[in-house]
Amino acid sequence: MKASAFYRIAAVLMLLFDVGHTLGFRQSDPTWGVDTLIGSMRSIHFDVQGFSRTYWDLFVGAGLFVSVFLLFAAVLAWQLGGLSAETLALMRRTAWALALCFVAVTILSWRYFFIVPIVFSILITVCLIAAAWLSRKPI
16 A cells, blocks of 8 residues: 555544533533533633633633644644655654654543544554655655
8 A cells, every 4th residue: 555545544533522622622411520620610600811711611712723733634644645755754754753743642632531542543644654654755
């Protein structure tokens, strides 16, 4: 399999991960018993550098940051998948940086989240490492 195929697969997985994250990170299940906590996060305001904010504002803002960066990573992976082997060989540092970024995402997912983000992170990481490995100088 060529590096371009691994990049394209990773891009599609990132896009699915992004959509799932964006639609789901603000959801909660009533059986979790966190309704009072979420109510407090939404209702208690405090001033930060001249802005009135809640912890819910910070939570949603941080979650949307993740959504934006996942979308950017998907676009980057798709673009890497469209490069010639010669150009891709010149982009090895970028390829490995993206792969290592997702190694970190996988570790964080394993430590702090649950099965769906863990599986997506692992699959994306495997694809990116394979693509970076295959993007060596063409023979």
